Amino acid sequence: xxxxxxxxxxxxxxxxxxxxxxxxAGCDVVVREIDSEALAAxxxxxxxxxxxxxxxxxxxxxxxxxxxSRMTFTTSLDDLADRDLVIxxxxxxxxAKNELFxxxxxxxxxxxxxxxxxxxxxxxxxxxATSRPDRFVGLHFFNPVPVMKLVEVVRxxxxxxxxxxxxxxxxxxVGKVPVAARDNSGFVVNLLLVPxxxxxxxxxERGVATVEDIDTAMTLGCGYPMGPFTLxxxxxxxxxxxxxxxxxxxxxxxxxxxxxxLRRLVTMGRYGRKxxxxxxDWTPEGPVALKV
Numbered sequence: 042x043x044x045x046x047x048x049x050x051x052x053x054x055x056x057x058x059x060x061x062x063x064x065x066a067g068c069d070v071v072v073r074e075i076d077s078e079a080l081a082a083x084x085x086x087x088x089x090x091x092x093x094x095x096x097x098x099x100x101x102x103x104x105x106x107x108x109x110s111r112m113t114f115t116t117s118l119d120d121l122a123d124r125d126l127v128i129x130x131x132x133x134x135x136x137a138k139n140e141l142f143x144x145x146x147x148x149x150x151x152x153x154x155x156x157x158x159x160x161x162x163x164x165x166x167x168x169x170a171t172s173r174p175d176r177f178v179g180l181h182f183f184n185p186v187p188v189m190k191l192v193e194v195v196r197x198x199x200x201x202x203x204x205x206x207x208x209x210x211x212x213x214x215v216g217k218v219p220v221a222a223r224d225n226s227g228f229v230v231n232l233l234l235v236p237x238x239x240x241x242x243x244x245x246e247r248g249v250a251t252v253e254d255i256d257t258a259m260t261l262g263c264g265y266p267m268g269p270f271t272l273x274x275x276x277x278x279x280x281x282x283x284x285x286x287x288x289x290x291x292x293x294x295x296x297x298x299x300x301x302x303l304r305r306l307v308t309m310g311r312y313g314r315k316x317x318x319x320x321x322d323w324t325p326e327g328p329v330a331l332k333v
Contacts, residue, residue, distance in 0.1 A: 042203065044154070044211045045069060048121035049128050050141055052083025052114070055158055056130035058186025061087050064111040065104070065187075066215040071113045071120050084114050090187055122148040126211060128180055129167075130158040133283055138162070139170040146171040154204055156180040160231055161287040164224045165197045175201040178208045181228055182217070192217040197224045226291035227284075235285055236296040238276075241269035243300050245333075252320050252330035270320040270330070274313035278320075282307045302333070 045068055049060040052074045060072045060083075074080040091108060094100035100108075113120070118141075121127050127145055131137055142155060149155075155177045157167055168177035179195025192212040196205045205221075212219035222228040227235060241255055250258065256268025273281055282299045289297040306312075306319065313319030321328035 042125065042152070042154075042207050044125045044207060044214070046123060046125045047071070047128065047211075048073070048124035048126070049130060050118070050121065050145075051130035052080060052086070053130065054086070054184055055182060055186060056128075057083045057086040058090070058184065059128055059130055059158065059182055060112060061090055061108070061187055062215040062217075064108045065100075067111070068215075069111055071115060071124065073115050073118055073121060076116060080114050080116055087112070090185075094187070118144055119148055121145060122150075124149065124153055126154045126156060126208075128156045128158060133159065133161060133280075133287070135162055135166055138167050142167055142171050146173065152176070154178065154207060156208060158182055160228075161226055161284040163226055163291070164195050165199075168197055168199065174199045176204050178204055179222070179224065179228070180208055180212065181222075181230075183230070190216075190218050191230070192219050193222045193228045193230065194219045195222045195224050195228055226288050231284060231288070235281070235288060238269050238273050238281060239285060239296065239298070239300055239303070242273070242303050245270075246300060246302050251332075271328075274319035274321055274323070277313045277315055278303060279307050279312045306331075 047063045047068045047070045049056050049070065049072045052072045060070050064070045072083065074083055091100065091105045095102055095105050127149065129138055129141055131141060138157060151173060155171065157164055157179055158181055159179065160181055164177065164179040168174035171177060178200050181193040181195065183189035183191050194209050194212060209219045220229060245252060245255060252270045256270050259265050259268045282303050285297055285299040310316060311318045314323055317323050320331050
């Protein structure tokens with residue numbers, strides 16, 4: 042099936058980006074948020090992102106206006122009832138996601154495909170809560186969605202071939218490169234990336250080197266675009282800790298367990314760039330690394 046009508050549940054950092062790339066690709070998009078304040082903030086993210094693309098010469102003003110004309114913003118889940126595909130991009134809570142999909146399962150026709158943008162929960166646990174597990178798939182985009190090219194397309198043991206193929210074709214339509222992943226917590230990228238970030242924190246705790254020197258070593262020694270601590274601050278330490286907890290619960294392997302220092306920083310509200318402080322203090326003069 043061809044996907045032309047897309048619903049996005051959640052208009053935060055990920056949801057707004059997913060909605061934007063779908064609309065830029067010519068899809069009719071309905072975006073839902075829980076209240077008018079969150080909805081206005083999400084629409085503002087989309088408009089700001091489109092303006093940034095125009096200012097950089099990557100999008101002309103007419104295309105920007107056409108993109109916005111394809112988007113409808115709402116606070117009602119019922120407005121997603123006529124969609125070919127509904128992508129969930131809400132909080133990383135299985136209970137919240139299952140509640141959402143339970144409602145959508147009742148109002149959407151049986152041919153509607155459901156997808157989750159989860160980064161760490163297993164898709165099977167959501168699909169099993171609906172009457173259409175064969176039409177349920179993972180579509181894990183990466184932040185910032187308009188820039189990052191990868192989408193992990195996650196197939197459960199009961200996802201139909203038709204659903205999987207339609208999801209992969211949709212990823213290509215919105216300009217992404219899809220990779221197929223099994224339904225294991227962390228899929229491909231986080232399965233490998235999260236232990237790397239957590240191990241960097243452990244080595245800092247053990248006094249191997251400073252935050253700055255570990256970051257410098259990994260950027261210059263391995264050619265990475267940023268070091269692990271800068272990456273942690275961009276991802277969000279609260280998000281990293283939550284994902285690590287979920288993955289540790291799934292695998293019970295030490296490498297997925299959040300280190301004590303990560304937990305303490307989260308407790309102190311040092312979440313990274315979004316709060317102005319994490320492993321670095323993000324000052325106007327430049328980042329200043331944490332000393333312990």
